[in-house]
Amino acid sequence: MKILNIILVITGLSAIGASAQEKLEQDRKAIKSLAGFYKVNFNYGEVTAPDPNYIFSKPYKSHGNEWAEIIVDEPKRIVIQHLLAINDSTVIKHWRQDWTYEDPEIMLYTQDNAWKKGNLTAADVKGKWTQKVFQVDDSPRYQGYGTWSHIGGHDSWSSEADSPLPRRESTVRKDYNVLNRGSRITITTNGWMFEQDNKKIVRTPQGDKLLAIEKGYEEFTTIDTAKFAYAQKWWASQKTYWADVRDVWADVIKANPTSLKVDTRANGKLLYETLFTLGDESVKEKWNTAQNKEKVKAALQPYLVK
Template sequence: MKFLNLILVLTGLITLNTNAQTKVDSPEEKLEKDRKAIKSLAGFYEVNFNYGEVTAPDPNYKFSKPYESHGNEWAEIIVDEPKRIVIQHMLAINDTTVIKHWRQDWTYEDTNIMLYTEGNAWKKGNLTPADVKGKWTQKVYQVDDSPRYQGYGTWSHVGGHDSWSSETDSPLPRRESTVRKDYNVLNRGSRITITKNGWMFEQDNKKIVRSADGDKLLAVEKGYEEFTKIDPKTFAYAQKWWASQQTYWADVRGVWADIIGSQNTFKVQTMANGKLLYETLFNLGDQSIKEKWTASQNKEKIKTALQPYLVK
């Protein structure tokens, strides 16, 4: 009889009657789990970067050499609000040098999104409350705080495993932007998974040739960025540097937010007057600290400095 019941269960003709029930989180509980997962992305890490092309539609395509790198990265929460969490990344080099790295802004049920088109240009997307219900948008910014890409998705907390995924277009990655001219858009399939000792940023990326005739797939690559927690002592210099710079960069973020919020489309060029955008803003930050500028002075000078880089 037990064997017969087992067969019936397996074939779906009957269901087992148990007292076990799967607890469904309330929206408030789910939101708090999401926030906890996002905040766990902050910390002190050794990061290993591994990227490699895995397939291409053209049988004659010559695959690029796999990319491997590593570094020490500090991710600091600089804004912690109920539905908005901002994490700034810093690279620490040889205990004497720090590079303000990328930034990720997480916003909950956010209908505002900028979508990458091509040629370092973006346009406003049209999202409805239904599109983003229960979802978080990850807005990623460059070292100069200009936009890079934005995608939205749902955090999952099944079986004690926290993960989030999205798909969106972006500019070429920095590791290829100066050496590749055969494609102009990277369609990023991103998946973040919290691990025991940090987190994994897994990517399934499509390298796209975008033209007036549409999109053409050039190649597909697989990427892994593994963040493993290490001793915070490695980042003493970086923390000291950021303590002196953070007010200035808050003003930079504010100016960018005004620019992005006031336009439906905009385009940024990385070089103007013989200087890269990030060089201009970093030099301005050093000058701001040296001359002790006020917030209003900072913002005025930042606005002026950005104008040559904004394409009309």
């Protein structure tokens, strides 16, 4: 009887292990399906505000062609780089999303382009994936963690995280300084949907004040890869340089054990302009990795707030 009980226990543990591994593979498959060639429709609109006299902003709508390429594929880490294909001769390195599994380290946005480092417990992140979103210049943007669900064959993930103002508003609005993002990703039959329930927050030493709430969605729909021929050619020439940029940023973040603050402009130039210019020079001059990292490290210094 004891032998039988031992066998049953071992069998049960094996089944649990197999189930956890199966769930992990489902998660990985869903995350990897975010990569592809898409037409993206961007739609945002404010829906409510606590102040009855608040004047709602004009709804934002835009669209573009976006290529999402997997650049790192590890068992518990998947990195996807987004690139905007403007036409047959223009491409913009866009945002990046790093997915990490059961990751206890997280960077929490505070305000004024500053982040503080946080530590999560094993219980906090058990079975969960962190989505780490980075700017076009590969500086941090926001990070949130949540569980992928695959109920009924529907793949979805959701989280909540504070972030800087979105680019669509950062140059035209000064009446709030933090966007609390409620994000939900859902895989569709021909792409994926990125839905958002966002709170526009005025953050001061006295606390947070809600300015308005907006709804948003970004609809990624698969399209012909031929539209991205130039983007693929451009990325092939630039990807080594940007891998070096990511490594330098990782070193910068590691060297700042508790917090990080970044100025977006220094010496009259925006950070992304500086790094994009270096990328073109790297390709033209055929710099190696050591040269790239040396020049990027030096270029970042004026933007890092001590």
